[in-house]
Structures are given as structure tokens and as C-alpha cells.
Amino acid sequence: MQFRFAHNNFNVRDLERSLKFYDEALGLKEVRRINAKDGSFTIVYLSDGSTPHQLELTWLRDWDKPYNLGDNEFHLALSVDDFGAAHHRHQQMGCICFENPAMGIYFISDPDGYWVEIIPSKM
Known part of the structure; x- marks a missing residue:
């Protein structure tokens, strides 16, 4: 028996805003979408x-408040081949929320407050 990673989930309040952010910040593109027949949720x-x-990304029609992300420090991490260019882009977007120059990494925050760690491909 072997388990493989498939996906991570973030619940989002404004799906279109989140799709735009993940495309602009990280180049992530939509590959599949599930719409509930009753319109109660959309999964992208x-x-x-x-x-x-x-x-x-999961959008819930009836969710009307910010998500409580708690005190744990869960996050996604993505590596990038041009760390300097990525940092510049994220600086321009104003989404860098934490930097650790000693470790050579930084984090960006999405529109719902989820953190994404950015690491150079060659660490």
C-alpha cells in the first residue's frame, strides 16, 4: 500500500478574488471545477x-464570515526557480507577510489570510 499527496484545501470567501490572486502571485491555473447543483458550493x-x-479552493455560498485559521502555522510551500523575481513580484503585490532572510525564505498571505511559503528551488 502506498499513499500519495493529491491536494490541499483552502476555504475561500470570494472565489474569483482568490483565483485571480493565485494566478497572479503563483501562476496556478484552474484545471477542474465542481459546482453543486443547488449552488451551495463550488470547488476549484x-x-x-x-x-x-x-x-x-472551496467556496461555500452560506458562509458569511472570515474563516478562523487558528493559531497553528499550517501553510503550503512552493519552490521557485527565480527567487529574486518572485520576491519582487510579491513585494509589488503587497502580499509578503513574513520574511526570514537567514533561512532564505519568505511567506505571502492570500486574500483569506492563508500563508504560502516561497523557497528557492536550490536550497
């Missing part, structure tokens, strides 16, 4: 185009 899967792992 995003891909980086090179790995099988996906990010699932």
Missing part, C-alpha cells in the same frame, strides 16, 4: 502545471 482545483499536487 488549481495546478502548477508541472507536479500532480493541486490546491483545492
Whole structure:
């Protein structure tokens, strides 16, 4: 028996805003969408185009408050081949929420407050 990563899920309040953010910030593209017949939810899967792992964004029609992300420090991590260019882009977008120069990494925050760690491909 062997388990493989398939996806991670983030619940989002404004699906279109989140799709725009993940495309602009990380180049993640929609590859699949599930719409509830009654309109109560939409699930969108995003891909980086090179790995099988996906990010699932779930929008719930009746959710009317910010998500409580708690005190734990869960996050996604993506590596990038041009760390300097990525950092510049995220600086311009104003989405860098934490930097650790000693470790050579930084984090961006999405519109719902989820953190994404950015690491150079060659660490």
C-alpha cells in the first residue's frame, strides 16, 4: 500500500478574488471545477502545471464570515526557480507577510489570510 499527496484545501470567501490572486502571485491555473447543483458550493482545483499536487479552493455560498485559521502555522510551500523575481513580484503585490532572510525564505498571505511559503528551488 502506498499513499500519495493529491491536494490541499483552502476555504475561500470570494472565489474569483482568490483565483485571480493565485494566478497572479503563483501562476496556478484552474484545471477542474465542481459546482453543486443547488449552488451551495463550488470547488476549484488549481495546478502548477508541472507536479500532480493541486490546491483545492472551496467556496461555500452560506458562509458569511472570515474563516478562523487558528493559531497553528499550517501553510503550503512552493519552490521557485527565480527567487529574486518572485520576491519582487510579491513585494509589488503587497502580499509578503513574513520574511526570514537567514533561512532564505519568505511567506505571502492570500486574500483569506492563508500563508504560502516561497523557497528557492536550490536550497
